[in-house]
Amino acid sequence: xxxxxxxxxxxxxxxxxxxxxxxxxxxxxxxxxxxxxxxxxxxxxxxxxxxxxxxxxxxxxxxxxxxxxxxxxxxxxxxxxxxxxxxxxxxxxxxxxxxxxxxxxxxxxxxxxxxxxxxxxxxxxxxxxxxxxxxxxxxxxxxxxxxxxxxxxxxxxxxxxxxxxxxxxxxxxxxxxxxxxxxxxxxxxxxxxxxxxxxxxxxxxxxxxxxxxxxxxxxxxxxxxxxxxxxxxxxxxxxxxxxxxxxxxxxxxxxxxxxxxxxxxxxxxxxxxxxxxxxxx
Ligand code: GUN
Numbered sequence: 443x444x445x446x447x448x449x450x451x452x453x454x455x456x457x458x459x460x461x462x463x464x465x466x467x468x469x470x471x472x473x474x475x476x477x478x479x480x481x482x483x484x485x486x487x488x489x490x491x492x493x494x495x496x497x498x499x500x501x502x503x504x505x506x507x508x509x510x511x512x513x514x515x516x517x518x519x520x521x522x523x524x525x526x527x528x529x530x531x532x533x534x535x536x537x538x539x540x541x542x543x544x545x546x547x548x549x550x551x552x553x554x555x556x557x558x559x560x561x562x563x564x565x566x567x568x569x570x571x572x573x574x575x576x577x578x579x580x581x582x583x584x585x586x587x588x589x590x591x592x593x594x595x596x597x598x599x600x601x602x603x604x605x606x607x608x609x610x611x612x613x614x615x616x617x618x619x620x621x622x623x624x625x626x627x628x629x630x631x632x633x634x635x636x637x638x639x640x641x642x643x644x645x646x647x648x649x650x651x652x653x654x655x656x657x658x659x660x661x662x663x664x665x666x667x668x669x670x671x672x673x674x675x676x677x678x679x680x681x682x683x684x685x686x687x688x689x690x691x692x693x694x695x696x697x698x699x700x701x702x703x704x705x706x707x708x709x710x711x712x713x714x715x716x717x718x719x720x721x722x723x
Contacts, residue, residue, distance in 0.1 A: 445668070445694040448590045454706040457589065458502050461713045465503035468720055475720035476505040477535040477561065477712075478527045482520060482546065483513035488539045495537065498709045504716060505532065517546045521554050528556040534723055535561030535716035558722070561715035564611065572618050579715045584616035586707025587648060587669050588623075594696055596646075596667060598623035604640050606630045606657065606684070607650035612671055616648050637661070649684035659689035667696040671704050 465475055477499050481492045492508060499506035509523065520538075527536045536559045542548045552560075557567035563581035571578025580588075591598065603625040607613035617627045630640050641647055641661040649657045650671035662668060672684030683700030691697050698704055 445691045445697040446594075448594060448669075448696055448698045448703065450586070450590065450698060450703040450706045453590060453593050454710040457710050458498070458713060461504075461710070461717055462502040464717050464721070468717070469503065473720055473723070474505045474532065475503075475535075475717050476507070476533045477537065477716045478507045478509065478530070478533045480509045480511070480520075480523065480527075480536070480538045482511045482515050482539075483543050485539075485541065488541070492539050495709055495712060498713055499716070502713055504713060507533065513543050515543075515546075517550070520546060520551055524551060524554045528554075528559060533559065534720040535559055535712075537562050537712070559719055561712060561719055563615070563715065569610070569615070572615055575622060579718070580619065580711075581611055581615045582711035582715065583612050583650075583671060583704060583708045584619055584648075585711040585714075586704055587616060587671065588619050589707060589711065590669060590698060590704070591646070591667065594667075596696075598625040598646070600624065600626075601645040602626045602628070602643055603646040603648065604628045604630060604644035605648045605650065606637065606641070607648075607652075607671070609650065612650040616650065620646070620648075651684050653684060654682055655686045656684040657690060658686045659693045662690055662693045664693055665695035666693075668694045669698050669704065670700050672700060673705065 468475055479492050479495055496506045496508050527533050536555050538551055552564045557565050560568050560579050563579040568578045603620040605613050605617045608629055608631045617629050621627045628640055630637050638661045642663055644666055646667045648669045654674045668690055670683035670685040674682050676682045681701050
């Protein structure tokens with residue numbers, strides 16, 4: 443292996459210790475930072491995610507409320523719950539776990555969250571703040587990727603970053619964050635004719651597609667930094683990313699593993715955003 447590992451568990455541990463310290467400082471001033479997590483329905487993966495989010499709050503001195511609703515909850519009832527949480531002074535961050543059942547307009551629900559409590563960073567106001575470089579909340583997964591680059595002291599100015607994937611949650615905000623740090627950014631997606639020609643030019647590659655082996659060793663410039671946002675199951679049922687880790691680690695300069703890379707960083711940045719929301723309140 444030539445690449446150095448960027449360890450998301452170790453970095454998370456360090457950042458969560460800082461969160462715990464800041465949370466204690468807030469508590470000493472009589473403010474208990476609080477996160478509300480809203481889950482609608484029985485999606486198995488979502489149940490695991492929300493459990494991990496609530497536990498991370500408990501472990502680091504944040505208050506959390508988990509609201510579980512049946513899958514047939516009406517959109518109006520969910521909007522009413524969001525409104526109640528907007529007005530709840532003990533709650534500083536609101537997270538509605540996605541995906542929502544098909545009869546609910548997820549974007550409408552997200553837009554109902556007060557931008558001041560939008561710790562997921564999915565509200566149009568948060569997206570606009572990121573785009574214009576003003577104060578708002580950054581979506582947790584790309585924010586975590588930026589912290590990973592920062593942790594290795596990587597200077598993005600003048601580098602070429604290639605983002606594979608254009609989702610509102612990862613690809614697009616990731617590209618804006620890299621741009622804000624003065625990288626030259628290319629966004630690739632399913633209609634990009636020659637992905638390899640793009641990635642071979644990249645100093646930094648962020649793979650955020652949700653498909654195994656999107657990035658293989660022949661597509662990576664020696665020494666490049668590779669960040670793997672993917673969370674997939676391989677044929678053996680084992681968790682894997684979008685990157686062919688075994689091959690790419692022989693070419694890359696740095697690489698993030700799956701599991702133990704971006705995954706824990708997403709929850710860590712949710713804690714950071716919640717704390718930030720409480721500090722601003
Ligand atoms: N579903 C999968 N990832 C996320 C996330 O980061 N936030 C929310 N709200 N839902 C998700």
